[in-house]
Amino acid sequence: MKNLGQMLKQAQEMQAKMQELQDELANMEVTGTSGAGMCQVTMNGNGEARQVKIDKALVMPDDVEILEDLILAAINDAKEKATEKSQEEMQKITGGLQLPPGFQLPF
Numbered sequence: 691m692k693n694l695g696q697m698l699k700q701a702q703e704m705q706a707k708m709q710e711l712q713d714e715l716a717n718m719e720v721t722g723t724s725g726a727g728m729c730q731v732t733m734n735g736n737g738e739a740r741q742v743k744i745d746k747a748l749v750m751p752d753d754v755e756i757l758e759d760l761i762l763a764a765i766n767d768a769k770e771k772a773t774e775k776s777q778e779e780m781q782k783i784t785g786g787l788q789l790p791p792g793f794q795l796p797f
Contacts (some may be wrong), residue, residue, distance in 0.1 A: 693718040707783045715776055717782025729760035735776055 715735030723730050728745035742764075748757055 692753050704783065711779050711783060715748060715772075715779070718772075718775065720771040720775060722764045722766070722771060724763035725760045729757070729764045731761065731764040731768045733765075733772055735772050737769050737772055739765060739768070 700746055718735035719740060720735070721730050721732045725745075725748070728748055730738055730741075730743040732741040732743075733739050744757065744761075744794065748760070
């Protein structure tokens with residue numbers, strides 16, 4: 691039974707590390723860009739948009755659709771970067787352990 695106790699202890703340690711990672715992700719920021727940097731969106735590691743910056747040269751009445759497309763592309767770029775960073779950090783904690791489909795940590 692030593693092994694079971696040891697496994698439970700490791701699971702608790704991993705759960706604590708996962709909580710710590712979630713806290714870090716909430717404070718982490720990534721910035722996505724589109725239009726050669728003319729539009730930028732900053733999000734936290736949880737995918738929450740924090741800031742949008744638009745180059746003043748873009749703000750013209752005839753450019754509304756372009757502006758909307760640029761914002762959408764920047765948000766998607768930032769979200770993708772946040773997801774990649776999250777996965778990288780998770781792999782550091784789990785040591786590359788592949789979890790079964792549908793199995794999520796923390797427990």
